[in-house]
Amino acid sequence: MNVFDVADILVNHIKANYSEDIAIVAYYGSYAQGTANKRSDLDFFFIPATPKGLQASIQFIIRDISFDFWPISWERAERMALFQESQTTIIADCKLLYVRSAEDSERFMKLRETISVQQESGNRRKLVEKSELELRNVYVHLYKLSRASDSLNLTFYRIESHAVLTKVLHSLALLNQTYFTKGFGKNKDQIVHLPIRPDRLESYMNTIMHSYIAADILQACEHLTADTLELVLAQKEQLSNAPSFPDRIKGFYEEEKGILDKVATACEMNDYDTAYFYAVHAQEEIARFLYFAEKGYWPGELMINSAYQSIYEQAGLPALVSLLDSKNLSQLQAGVELLSSLLESHLKFKGVEINRFQDIEQFEVFLRENTASSLS
CATH class of the missing domain: 1.20.120 (Four Helix Bundle (Hemerythrin (Met), subunit A))
Structure with a gap:
């Protein structure tokens, strides 16, 4: 099956029934990056222009391949472009399939300009602050791990340590003024080559992901978080203004x-x-x-x-x-x-x-x- 045949059907459906109600249709993920395999789905999204446009959302399976045609509001797309949500790559690296008007095209391209602006040196302080805020979200999971009394419940430790790891990694991406271009599991090469990262980042990740010992998982989570916080504070100090x-x-x-x-x-x-x-x-x-x-x-x-x-x-x-x-x-x-x-x-x-x-x-x-x- 050619997944782009599915894309053509959806776009024709939009043109026939929602031509004034949907501003943008695009795809992202493995097909956009050239890494798709035989089980890859085509990751769609669309930006509705009216409340009616939301009705076009649909999830379906064809020949055991799943598809999710889901809406992103302009407001949420702007948050992604401002690095306020972690899926910045959806806006930065997607391929457009349908654009309602020249105005919609211009508005979308401005979102991509916003992403570039966020990565300029003038916005460094802002992203370091966002990195610190993201790291703050880690501590509820560390608390739950530290309070757990059943060290044999490995499922619990896996779930909570996964939350710690993904949030710390997002914090590190912000600290480096970048975003992950691939999903977790496929982005390890980008992670281990971040310019600003804990020295033992890869070791911590391996323990969190592979260990069967609850105490080791908790310790790796604690050290990873503490080392990342140290990096955040060091960057804040570097960015401080001249003494006054x-x-x-x-x-x-x-x-x-x-x-x-x-x-x-x-x-x-x-x-x-x-x-x-x-x-x-x-x-x-x-x-x-x-x-x-x-x-x-x-x-x-x-x-x-x-x-x-x-x-x-x-x-x-x-x-x-x-x-x-x-x-x-x-x-x-x-x-x-x-x-x-x-x-x-x-x-x-x-x-x-x-x-x-x-x-x-x-x-x-x-x-x-x-x-x-x-x-x-």
């Missing part, structure tokens, strides 16, 4: 002082619950902002907090969390007052201007002078 500590943290102290005052007030009122929530929040927030001011990028959600709390400690700021004591809030009150003073001094030493005024008149003069300066 004062600009990065401008206005922070003035806002944060309100939180510190809430802690002090809670201590005075012996309100441990309020003191607890605001004290922990304050130390975490100050540590994150100081890290950003020093590094030029925010600590990611996957970063162990000790990595950025160390900057807080190096600044000589008191650890509010360690002062929490429901039976005696006086130490926390003294600590938060000291923190407020030391933080302001630290920021001033770093060149940060603090908008502090003795009275309303002084604030009014500041506004007048600042406005005149900005307008001149």
